[in-house]
Amino acid sequence: MARRLRTQFGAPPSEEPAVTDFLKGYDIQYWLESAPQGYLEDTEYGHLAGEEEPAILRENEVLHEQAIRSTVQLVLGERCALAASSGLINAAPDEASKRFLATQTLDEARHVEVFTRRLHDLGVGKAELESTLTEYGNPNLVRFAELLLEKVDQKDFVAGVVGQNVILEGMAFRVFEMLHAANEATNPKFAHTLSGTIADERRHVGFGENRIGSLIRENPDRKPDIERLQREMSYYMLATFGDAFRQGPTPEQVNQILEKEGVKPERQGEWQGVRLSQATPEELEGVLGDTILKEFKLRLERIGIEYQTPIRP
């Protein structure tokens, strides 16, 4: 079993399901075989049984607060995705999309659960969960969620899928990847949770691209409106990342804390050619922004949308 789990938690899959016909890689049978009976089998709340958060995350005040703050953004993002994917089921124009969104709804509910669970593991009591989310929630992320859920409430399927499966998830899964690289050596529990989430998100992004490309071709009149929405939503997403790197300790400060606490600073991973433990907050924000935007522009191009540069937050 150990060998299987290692395979299961190897590097997150780097490819989206290769499908030309979106029905093939996005039905419930595919979901069952690849996720619950595949990479999630034998996991408990997304990680291996018995894995725990490193003690220092609870003992050191700065690291503890930083872990809570970043996990709060994950819970809020996932709550938004849960509300959007479930809301879009009834807005979907075809049965296959409804069924895919039903699987996505369960994925998102699971993400909400595992990240909420992490907050509890970090010592946030059930009674203080909502107030902690309000206290640490990033206002730019909250605004993004409001914009997206407005479209979902209006049953605007094209705008909802672009907002959720292209913008929110296209950007979020790169953030998960970076967090995964940063935590792989020091916090296997959190890294494992992220690994399964990344695999789910790749499927969601793949669906967005496959389904929306054809809908935009069929409804070219929606393009200007969707491009405006992309510009506004991208602004709030990029602003959220900017805030995330400016708040909390820098990688250098984290290393100093670890040294002072007598913990040998373990090597953090490398992501997109950047040594995460040695980078400045500006470098981290830069590499994340560049990676996301480069890929995001390609993704939009593939669905026939021209990228609109937001005002740099």
Ligand SMILES: [Fe+2]
């Ligand atoms: Fe998610």
Ligand SMILES: [Fe+2]
């Ligand atoms: Fe997702």
